Amino acid sequence: MSRLGKFARRSFLIGSAAVVGGVAFGYYMYKRPVANPLLDNLAEGEAALTPYVLIDATGITLITPRADCGQGAYSVQAALIAEELDVELDQVRVDPGMPGPAYYNTALSAEAAPFRSTDDGFVADSARGVMDAMIKFVGLQITGGSTTVPDSFDKLRLAGAVARETLKAAAAQQTGIPVDALKTGRGMVELPSGETLSYMELAPIAASIDPVNDVTLRDPSTWRLVGKTMERIDIVAKSTGTQRYGIDFEMDGMVHASVRTNPRRGGVMNAYDAAAAREMRGVQQIVEVTGGVAVVADNTWRAIQAVNAIEIDWGPAPYPAEMDQHWQALSDSFNDDQIDSRKRDDGDVEAALTGADVIEAEYRAPYLAHAPLESISATVLVGDGRVDVWTGTQIPRFVQNNVADIAGVAGDDVHVHVQVMGGSFGHRLEDRVVREATEIALAIKGTPVKLTYSREEDMTHDDTRQIAMARGRGAVRDGKVQTYDLGIAMPSIVASQMGRQGLPMPGPDLQIVAGAWEQPFEIPDYRVTGYRAPELSPITSWRSVGASTNGFFHDVFLDELIHAAGADPMEERLRLCWHTPSRKVLEAVAEMSDWGSPVGANQGRGVAFCLSFGVPTAEVIEVTNTDDGIRLDKVWVAAEVGTVVDPVNFENNVQGGVNWALGHAINAEVTYADGMVEQMNYYDFEGLRLAQAPQIEVRGLENGEHVRGIGEPMVPPAAAALSNAIFAATGQRIREMPMRKFIDFA
Incomplete structure (x- = not known):
């Protein structure tokens, strides 16, 4: 029998979003606690105080169910539990645990609901509650979509607090001292006398009592770990070559x-x-x-x-054998019969373009492999x-x-x-x-x-990033962007990916327009249309998914319209932006890069913005056009994530993501001939060379109401900022990746 539907005597409430009226899936069932899977096979003397905290005589184990792919997920999850549990990271073991419905990903509901992340209205929040209920009922345990921190931020701190207060209750039962007189620190309960009882010795008593679920999370002003620079728990192993993969x-x-x-x-x-x-x-x-x-x-x-x-x-x-046939399939998809969604349709685009001096452009983004270093x-x-x-x-x-x-x-x-x-x-x-x-x-x-897998087997059989094409039409008036019409064609990422899991794809695939339709710009006549191309070769999620291509398409076309209007690229984006957190991100990156100050000969700066995964992100890139080609000098990045859990890991993730995005934008593509992938290994699928990597300055803003992740949002604006910078330095507009096909890089 599956654990789904089993409910242990001691369980832990996960998730807090409400289903409006309780009618969609049953309010009672939705609010019912999820079973604690650690209780199924407890050994004598072990205490599983929540699904995330296991204590025995040998130590404390923290369960960190979001997978660690190198982004520091285990460290951040452990820190969130440890913050409230009152232990230090060097006192605990970390274990991803066995898969189970208790570890469903709450934050996936934000991406699954068909509403902009900036929409906190009643209907949008209700829809997210419904999606959260569905995800909970099926126990959807997935790591992705930059959801580790949003999913964990409250959930894991609550788990630590429940465990802490339960251990204090165990100490009170053993000593007869009131709970209010007890304190905790470094894995111990401190008595008024100064005597201490370790969590390990209290574990057997704690295992015999009901968890204390009525807890209050600590004020941010008292945090010891969250928001502070911390040493990742894997840093020694990875620095000494002893990490086991x-x-x-x-x-x-x-x-x-x-x-x-x-x-x-x-x-x-x-x-x-x-x-x-x-x-x-x-x-x-x-x-x-x-x-x-x-x-x-x-x-x-x-x-x-x-x-x-x-x-x-x-x-x-079972798909077109040659690469030009794939591009033709996308080109043929720009017709009304293949409209998948039109989530943005402000004003009257057709009327506005009638008789106007229309600006048109076409953009392309290729298939890309994932190519992780570990085979x-x-x-x-x-x-x-x-x-x-x-x-x-x-x-x-x-x-x-x-x-x-x-x-x-x-x-x-x-x-x-x-x-x-x-x-x-x-x-x-x-x-x-x-x-x-x-x-x-x-x-x-x-x-x-x-x-x-051999490297060749992996490269030639990888379910790649989607191939995509976009066509833009627009017009300007009185030095301002007036009309913006962007059509995007790609196969359905979700249908391909979920099809391999035997799951259907009901309704539109919003990844076709992700990173484009939800941008917080107030353009009078503004339309974004997604065209669903036929299934071609297998595709799947690639870092930032639909936004990885659409952030490039949307912002470069906006930059072209701003240039046609004769406006400043930063000032016009700020004028158009209605969303305060997004404006602050643009203002921050403008200040960081000293936007508007003179640049040297053959230099250019480009700015790009993309709101993806709920995170407004702005990047400015400065380049120099040298005799050897374009040199990437410096990148400035600002992003709004609500709370930065670990400043150093945040900075590292942003820097790594920018370099990742730039390397692929410049060098990489996957192509087909006779139905087979032509790129076999790293030698013909190059990343960014160390000598090409720019200096990257990062700023994390904490003005937003929601806590967000940063694993993916810095990727979509990077290629656009580079293209815009190249245009500023050379006058040449790059509308297709990889860019090395059109311009040399130093």
Whole structure:
């Protein structure tokens, strides 16, 4: 039986958004506490005071269910619990825990509801409450969408406070001293006499009493960790090379595997000849998997060498074979029959453009791979009625369900041990490697199988970022932007991604217009239309998803209109912006970059703005046009996130995201020929070189009412700011990525 629907005696209320009237899903069921999964298998002396705090005689374990892909998610979650639990980060262990409905992602409701993040009206908030109820009922445990901090900020502090007050209650029961006379600090309850009782020795008593759920969170003025510079819990391991990732996992008796599947994604394998591979050193078994074949060997290198020696006859691609056909499919999608959404339609665009001097432009953004540094891998052990999986994943419950279906066991009999990841950028929202590892492990039950992709297998089979095209039409009047009409065509990201999980895509896909339709600009005649192109090659979430392309499209076209109006790029954006937090972001980046001050010869500054994932983000880039090409000199970034939990980690995430975005904007694309990806490895899918990386100055603003994440919002404006800066320095407008196809870079 699934844990969904089981309710332990001691449970913990997660989530606080209300469903208006209680009629959509049942108010009672929505408010009913979610079961604490840690109570299912408690050992003697252990206390699971909430789903996030486990204490025994050996120490304190904090459960951090949002996956760590290198962005510091474990540290920030641990800090939020520790803030209220009154422990220091060097006193605790961190564990991602087993997947379960208790760890559903509250913050996903903000992105799922079809309203602007700036809309806090009754209807919008009601819709978010409904979405939160749905997410809670299905126990949707996902890491993504820059939701780790928004999801955790109140939830985990509350978990720490409940655990703290329960331990104080246990101390009161043991000593007879009133709770009000007790204090806590560094993992201890302090008595009025100065004597202390450790949380560990109080754990057995705490386990026998009901949690104290009536708690008050501490005032920000008393915070010890949140908002302060802290040392990430993984910094020593990552600095000394001792951090263990999923690819480092080992266990006794483990064998190694590698696969080859049809490079024409989704195509069949007609036939294969593995005679040569069978004779190679270390090869133990040849196993067919969905769409291809695997080799099991005594180490990874031999498995890769052997699987590459298999002669295979591949079937054709189920999508257009050549790259120009993909672009043509997008171009053909700009018609009324393929309108997916028109969430922004202010004024009367058609009337405003009639008889006006219309400015038109077309923009393109290519497919992009995720290409995390850690190679993709999964280890699976199929036993009698039980399956164990060790892998880095952002979707542990999907992994659990899919493995259960393949292995023919119940979902609760699949145990997913989430590993630290060496990068993801959306890649680990897919689980093909786990499914294939399970198919192989089924063929050799009782033996743990570690499947590792070669870099070439991963690059050529990655579910990439979407390909996208945009067409803009606009007009200016009296030195101001008057009319803005942007159409965006792309295949549905959500339909492709969710289709692989067997889930339908009802209604429009707002990722087609994300990062464009919700921008806080008050243009008299303003329209954004999403056109749903037919499904082409498989696509999925890539860092900032739809906004990764649309932030470029929307802002560069706005910059073109501002230039046509003869206005200052910063001043006109400020004039158009009605949203106070967004205005403050633009004002901050203008002050940081000394906007309006003279630049040197052959230099130019470009500004771009994008509101994505609820975070207004503005960037200014300064470039120099040298004899060797465009040099990136400096970037200034300002973003509004409500509360900065860790200033250093915040700065690092922003700097990394800007460099990530710029490297892809300049250098990278995935292209198809004969239905197959042409880019095989890092040598033909380059990131930003160290010598090209600019100085980046970061400022996090804390004026907003909502706490937001920063993992993705700095990506969408970066390419636009670069394009706008290149125009300012050279007069050349770059409307397509990768930009190196049109201009040289130093």
